[in-house]
Amino acid sequence: MGIGGAARLGMALAMAGGVFLAVLDLTGSTPPAAAGEVVIPVAANEANATGSGLTVPRFVSLKSDKVNVRRGPSTDQAIVWVFSRAGLPVEVIAEFENWRRVRDSEGADGWVYHSLLSGRRTVLISPWSKGQESQVSIPLHETSSAGSDVVAQLRPGVIGDVVRCDGKWCKLSVGNYTGYVQQDRLWGVYRDEKVE
Structure with missing residues (x-):
């Protein structure tokens, strides 16, 4: 089940140096099928x-x-x-x-x-990977380089606050951690979008 699915509990973890960051996901029930939906173009x-x-x-x-x-x-x-x-x-x-x-x-x-609704920009970490048997952690890098040190490992579904994006990398704040994630691994920003 995903973000819009039936009520459920999902746990997302970020780990750095043995410290775990947990994000609780409690969401509502599944939206109805499109039949009977009011559409106002x-x-x-x-x-x-x-x-x-x-x-x-x-x-x-x-x-x-x-x-x-x-x-x-x-x-x-x-x-x-x-x-x-x-x-x-x-x-x-x-x-x-x-x-x-x-x-x-x-x-x-x-x-x-x-x-x-708020104009505050947030992102979901790789929500399309959520629920897979071998969930892949997404690295939160110290700088906007894949070769830089990893500050934390983020699980799919974790929410991060957007500090800025340059079109390729986004600087995020996740709990007590701040670092960079490749923009194509995030939902909540458009491809190549720049956020200041």
């Missing part, structure tokens, strides 16, 4: 006219541990699942007034009220 230019005026698509993060995801952009619409992981990166793919249609790392999408 909003082109990027229309979204900017009726929404925030910011670029669509873009990455943001969840502001709280409980974020209701609705079938459509209204409190009258059914809650289809609940995110329960503050800081989780999501992609805004459409806007309608004060509502944002967001997509998670598994491709599930729904509508969230704007005040439940």
